[in-house]
Amino acid sequence: MYIYDLPYDVNKKLCRLLDNDDDWKELAGVHMKYTAFEVNEIEQSARRLASSPTALLLTRWGQLNHRVEELYILLYHMKHVPAMQSLTPAVDARYQTLLRKLITKNGIGGKDSTAFVDDAKKQKLKTDESSIPLPVFEKGIHVNQAPPTSSNGLNGNSPTDDSTSDLSKTVSSTQDDRANDVKDEIMRNVLTIPMLKYDDLKAATDNWSDANLLGRGGFGQVFKGVWLNSLVAIKRLRDTDARNRELIRELCLNQYRHDNILPLYGYSFGGAEACLVYQFMACGSLEQKLRSKSHYPPLTWSQRYRIAHGVARGLQYLHTMTGTPLIHGDIKPANILLDQCLMPKIGDFGLARKGPYGEERTHLKVSRVHGTRPYLPDEYLRSRCLSPAVDVFSYGVVMVEIASCLPPIDRNRPVPLLSDWIQQQARDGLDFASLEDRLLQGTPHSNPGLCREFVAIGVHCTKYSRGDRPTMLEVYKRLDNLEFPGKHYM
Numbered sequence: 215m216y217i218y219d220l221p222y223d224v225n226k227k228l229c230r231l232l233d234n235d236d237d238w239k240e241l242a243g244v245h246m247k248y249t250a251f252e253v254n255e256i257e258q259s260a261r262r263l264a265s266s267p268t269a270l271l272l273t274r275w276g277q278l279n280h281r282v283e284e285l286y287i288l289l290y291h292m293k294h295v296p297a298m299q300s301l302t303p304a305v306d307a308r309y310q311t312l313l314r315k316l317i318t319k320n321g322i323g324g325k326d327s328t329a330f331v332d333d334a335k336k337q338k339l340k341t342d343e344s345s346i347p348l349p350v351f352e353k354g355i356h357v358n359q360a361p362p363t364s365s366n367g368l369n370g371n372s373p374t375d376d377s378t379s380d381l382s383k384t385v386s387s388t389q390d391d392r393a394n395d396v397k398d399e400i401m402r403n404v405l406t407i408p409m410l411k412y413d414d415l416k417a418a419t420d421n422w423s424d425a426n427l428l429g430r431g432g433f434g435q436v437f438k439g440v441w442l443n444s445l446v447a448i449k450r451l452r453d454t455d456a457r458n459r460e461l462i463r464e465l466c467l468n469q470y471r472h473d474n475i476l477p478l479y480g481y482s483f484g485g486a487e488a489c490l491v492y493q494f495m496a497c498g499s500l501e502q503k504l505r506s507k508s509h510y511p512p513l514t515w516s517q518r519y520r521i522a523h524g525v526a527r528g529l530q531y532l533h534t535m536t537g538t539p540l541i542h543g544d545i546k547p548a549n550i551l552l553d554q555c556l557m558p559k560i561g562d563f564g565l566a567r568k569g570p571y572g573e574e575r576t577h578l579k580v581s582r583v584h585g586t587r588p589y590l591p592d593e594y595l596r597s598r599c600l601s602p603a604v605d606v607f608s609y610g611v612v613m614v615e616i617a618s619c620l621p622p623i624d625r626n627r628p629v630p631l632l633s634d635w636i637q638q639q640a641r642d643g644l645d646f647a648s649l650e651d652r653l654l655q656g657t658p659h660s661n662p663g664l665c666r667e668f669v670a671i672g673v674h675c676t677k678y679s680r681g682d683r684p685t686m687l688e689v690y691k692r693l694d695n696l697e698f699p700g701k702h703y704m
């Protein structure tokens with residue numbers, strides 16, 4: 215039976231079940247592989263039409279001639295017992311073994327059918343899925359992988375036939391599948407980020423008033439706003455393609471909760487411009503602190519240490535939190551935001567990439583280089599090798615900037631790039647203390663020892679060969695072990 219042939223009563227019951235707790239989002243995003251935007255489109259249409267989002271999803275998916283049995287299998291993978299039960303009258307008896315299997319495996323077979331269903335869903339059922347054919351969908355288009363499909367749109371084996379287990383085994387051993395697992399995990403996270411109304415954000419910023427403009431970046435403007443009685447920074451993305459790309463990456467990758475990572479509160483899509491809403495950082499960016507000396511007193515060494523230490527902490531977390539590192543890809547002072555206590559938070563995940571996948575891999579070979587030239591190492595610029603060592607290199611440049619306030623590129627310097635110049639100074643045996651920010655030199659706030667350490671770390675991190683650079687964990691530990699007067703009073 216095709217989805218569009220589902221009896222009215224069955225469809226209605228299924229929609230009610232999947233609308234509940236927004237379970238339809240998991241079905242759409244994780245199992246049917248719709249993008250976050252498509253899921254949002256469905257959600258918005260449902261709101262506008264005061265209709266069931268599940269009904270809209272099934273209409274859309276059903277237009278691709280998907281069958282009820284396929285949906286049944288997806289619900290099996292969601293372990294959604296009540297939804298499977300509602301579909302049971304519409305599926306062939308051999309598929310109903312899936313439901314029995316789900317129930318008996320979890321020791322709830324003895325209960326009466328209406329009593330167990332809610333319990334079963336709540337218990338987050340675990341099953342052995344190796345014998346279940348897994349339909350693979352790409353953007354809602356059915357691209358069922360081998361074995362070949364039969365006329366019913368599924369592979370020709372019975373759903374409980376163990377010969378089908380090859381499919382999941384083969385696929386799960388590939389690199390792509392690991393990437394898909396990550397995508398699924400990310401998609402689950404994306405779906406939990408609140409979508410906000412564009413008009414509410416417009417009101418929060420006083421109609422995007424100039425007085426609330428915090429700054430401009432490559433993707434658009436950033437405004438200060440008051441949203442739900444909280445101060446927020448709202449990034450209003452400009453051009454369509456860029457905003458889509460930026461929005462997707464931010465939504466997917468700014469999911470890592472950590473003290474030193476800028477939290478994304480929500481987003482808006484579908485209004486005049488796409489928007490990202492972040493925690494407001496009262497002290498702006500490190501870029502502003504380092505460059506706008508007429509506006510600010512120079513940072514003290516304790517403050518510089520707090521910033522360097524916090525960024526190292528955030529980066530080592532991104533690189534080691536899961537088996538696969540998250541490479542930020544655009545570490546620079548403009549992307550390090552400072553709260554009212556000058557605690558740094560890494561922002562702008564627009565260029566972040568997950569990888570390399572697998573312990574045997576050391577880098578990703580990317581098709582295009584993105585980022586900010588003075589912060590990027592040679593192996594990335596020339597050979598497009600992206601690895602956590604790229605972030606380490608960028609961090610090294612930032613360390614030298616924090617200590618010296620020298621610009622990352624200066625055409626009046628014999629060696630314009632700070633990363634190249636500092637390597638040359640190291641080879642020439644320069645005392646790094648002489649590079650201390652001029653505004654601190656000779657004042658009671660000067661700290662030549664700490665300056666030496668900061669620049670030495672910068673030199674180590676910006677080594678030409680990525681194998682010679684430390685990991686962010688090593689950098690963090692080195693900084694953490696530094697002792698200087700006032701450290702414990704910060």
Ligand SMILES: Nc1ncnc2c1ncn2[C@@H]1O[C@H](COP(=O)(O)OP(=O)(O)OP(=O)(O)O)[C@@H](O)[C@H]1O
Nearest residue numbers: 428429430431432433436447492493494495499548
């Ligand atoms: N959460 C925030 N709180 C306070 N100010 C912010 C916040 N986010 C950004 N800003 C300000 O807005 C400016 C522009 O930020 P944005 O991220 O758009 O650009 P960028 O990082 O400078 O450039 P690009 O995105 O092109 O790399 C920042 O330099 C900072 O001053």
